[in-house]
Amino acid sequence: MSETVNYDSVVTMLTTVANKLKDNRDHLSQLDSATGDGDHGTAIAKVADAIVATIEKDESKELKKLLKDIGWAAMSTDAGSTSPLYGSLFMGMSEAVPEEGAIDCAAFATIMESGIAKLRKNTKAEVGCKTMIDTIVPAMAAIRASADGGKNILEALTDGAEAADKGAESTKDMLATFGRAKNIGERARGHIDPGATSMAILFTGLKEGLE
Amino acid sequence: MSETVNYDSVVTMLTTVANKLKDNRDHLSQLDSATGDGDHGTAIAKVADAIVATIEKDESKELKKLLKDIGWAAMSTDAGSTSPLYGSLFMGMSEAVPEEGAIDCAAFATIMESGIAKLRKNTKAEVGCKTMIDTIVPAMAAIRASADGGKNILEALTDGAEAADKGAESTKDMLATFGRAKNIGERARGHIDPGATSMAILFTGLKEGLE
Amino acid sequence: MPMKKFINNPDDLTPELLQGYCAAHSDKVKLVSDKIVMRAKAKDESKVAILTIGGAGHEPALSGFVGDGMLDASVVGDVFAAPGAPKVIEAMRLLKRDAGILFVVLNHEGDVMSGNMALEMAKEEGINVKMILTHEDIAPGADVPIENRRGLGGCVPLFKVAGAAAEAGKSLDEVYAVAEKINNNMATLAVALTTATHPQSGDAIFDLADDEMEIGMGQHGEAGTGSSKMLTADETAEKMAKQVLPAANCVSGDKILLMINGAGATTLMEQFIVYRKAHAYAEAQGMKVVHSLVGEYLTVQEMGGFQMFAAKLDDELEALLNAPSNAPFWVTQ
Amino acid sequence: MPMKKFINNPDDLTPELLQGYCAAHSDKVKLVSDKIVMRAKAKDESKVAILTIGGAGHEPALSGFVGDGMLDASVVGDVFAAPGAPKVIEAMRLLKRDAGILFVVLNHEGDVMSGNMALEMAKEEGINVKMILTHEDIAPGADVPIENRRGLGGCVPLFKVAGAAAEAGKSLDEVYAVAEKINNNMATLAVALTTATHPQSGDAIFDLADDEMEIGMGQHGEAGTGSSKMLTADETAEKMAKQVLPAANCVSGDKILLMINGAGATTLMEQFIVYRKAHAYAEAQGMKVVHSLVGEYLTVQEMGGFQMFAAKLDDELEALLNAPSNAPFWVTQ
Ligand SMILES: Nc1ncnc2c1ncn2[C@@H]1O[C@H](COP(=O)(O)OP(=O)(O)O)[C@@H](O)[C@H]1O
Ligand SMILES: Nc1ncnc2c1ncn2[C@@H]1O[C@H](COP(=O)(O)OP(=O)(O)O)[C@@H](O)[C@H]1O
Ligand SMILES: [Mg+2]
Ligand SMILES: [Mg+2]
Ligand SMILES: [Mg+2]
């Protein structure tokens, strides 16, 4: 059943993501208090609400449109850096949804890559800069490798979620060169980046939503 | 030796008053914190400094001019209600200093009365309004009675200081109808009025300066 | 522990403040004889001069309103303290003119005493001065005798109205009449939420529990009509507007001035949220808000709170409020 | 325990603020599509429009500077948060004109991201927009790359200069050039003394010991270059002026703009005391302060502290600063 995904299964995946993100609201804000301005949880909850609200009012039942609308709604949440980053992730994903045909693991990986590419247009941050990029890059690499290796979507997402968690964890000892945490220099060390954490939750949510 | 006072003895009396007022700076501010804005001690210290500074720079050695200058300097201290009230007290005293001749107990009482009359031009407060008037009125009555009864200045001031203390004490149970304390209604009860207290210190200081 | 304020020697607060203010606005104001803030370029002597007095610590009031179209001079006392009569009479001598001087005093006992003494001296010297006392605080009740009602932020629009009338060449009696017109149709109520530190003593000027507010608080921390549990912005605004509007004689059909004057720490964000409700309430009563003032006009250091002020206007007062002015803290084109 | 602020539902802060602000100044500004503050009376389409974006919570910035002679519109995000690109592109569509739009963005990542996305969409739609980024914070050092220097209160004089040039009928390139001139010759340094409460979460936005101050504090409580023991007003002013003036390229003989921008709870009294010393320091270095700004322009709720800002001026910039404007929080006759 995880050989392909469609509108309904993606809706379930995204709903799971939204719920998990909301469950982590306070935790994410606490992480942001240590290195930033303490509002990442609030921001993420707004994005989660935007996902849920867009799904609820979508009448098209078309995945391409749904993802684009989620992206636009996420960008409209006025939630600091989070809105454009998450917003462009979904808008970029939409751009790669094929007009016709089923979405298999390779197509799914391409959709994710397209989202990440659009997200990364917002920032010059690379791996090692103590941002959500530290989660996204290894997670995407794992998903692509699994897809290339012939695994199904659930297996690929399982590998991706595992890599995402490691990526988020890796930010702990870094100095920040992007995001507000860069302002505090050495004091950022020892704290996990909030955006890296919320992205890891996103990958886990996608996986769990498909299970 | 207390049958008459002259420039030098008044200088000693006023210096004693100034020192006693300054010693009570914190106490007076604390009293004012309970019912007003907590600055009567600061105000009184400024008046005391004005007294001392005026005495120091006086070259006339004329009591009339000295008292007028003290009044003007006290009024210039910008210290809330205290400056005009204490300032006019001294200016009014100056007005009754005789051009010629010694100041005996009757003349001294007249000088004090003139000062008090000028002070009272500033306010409609009467005895019972929880202000310095509650000190001044009984103190002056005692001085005038003693003078009329043939006592000398020190004896009159001793009676005056005693009446002043009682007057100040009497403000404790009053409601205020003048001064900032009127704004707090019933909450003023149980607190002695700061201005009534500083005036009692003034009468005691005049007495002690003559001893 | 040092006070958490940017100050030097606490005794030098007022002179340093005045020097800084006059340096920053040297095109508009100058400092004369230590404590008198005057217009940099004096108004024509044929016109009535407007003078006020009051303690420092309430910035931008009162000296922030010296300038073309508003005050000619203000005499500044020390923090929260009236200036002494000697400085006041000195300012009157500087402004002496046949057209006369309107002398605006806020009803606080120290100011009134200094004002009265200076007025007496001015009369003796043949200086033509007319005094007007502001007393629009309704905390003790709108009907108590004038002597018991403090002058709060309402002096600021009164300066504007009187200043504009003087600029227009009106006589002293006319300027006085227009000032009295707004004076008799205005009301203020203050509310405090958090205390302020007296910048000289370092002490808190009052106490208030963590969940309480006090409506009626005075400008120097004098207690008001009693503390109560905190209300929301809308509840506070409505509760106060219900008292202020009728006390300013504002009724349905009236054009009104509505002012939210921040006390210090209350943010402009909060002031606009409060204003929003007060405005809606007034309009729902059938009044038309034709002039609004929201911001810090007369502060109490970094106190949290605000004053709500209203005045009933007519065409003349409305036009005077809109007339040009160039005081540092009230510029109208 | 309720927050000690006059608010209603914390989620409604920004809409209620904007409604209150536009009601109080309805002769000057209006609210469009919930989050766009525009001039009540639009500027002639033949002239370049000036647009800015930024989070709420810094009042009067940014929307307080919408008005004749300054901004044409501002797009407001939630408290301390950038507005999303969809609203920004909407504002650009509203201002679309052949003369073009100057789009002023303060360097904060959220704003830059939204700004860039909107800019990309605008290009696709054929809207003529030129973006300028302010980045005058010198806390991380005056020489670090632009990306690492935040935009602080310096945007306000930049709005004034650009707005006046646009009003004078200059082309987009000319308006951009004059804005870049001040942008490349200005510097800001912030200092914090006491924290502020985030009006949505109720939390303190940072901690600082009772006897400490922090120079370099960011606008949302982002830590600066480290805390130190408190200094007097004069020591603080001199220490900061020594860094700010050279970073703004101000040298002996220059005409300069000097601004003390109160963060919130710091009184105007303190600001003028600090200004006094900074002014004296600049003049002692042979500079001539020809324009001063002291007061609250861009605040951080009720934070105690201030920003010191300086810009090197020439005749053109000086004249633009003095040109007429009628924005609610910057009126010049
Ligand atoms: N320039 C950037 N590039 C990549 N990620 C970023 C960047 N800026 C911020 N982030 C991510 O966003 C997170 C903070 O999000 P949030 O707290 O919502 O935004 P803000 O910093 O505006 O308050 C950071 O932890 C980081 O992962
Ligand atoms: N109207 C008045 N009549 C008589 N005495 C007054 C009046 N106002 C104030 N006082 C006296 O002055 C004292 C307060 O002085 P002070 O604290 O220096 O003035 P302020 O109230 O201006 O701070 C009061 O305790 C009272 O005795
Ligand atoms: Mg954040
Ligand atoms: Mg944020
Ligand atoms: Mg007092």
Ligand SMILES: [Mg+2]
């Ligand atoms: Mg006092």
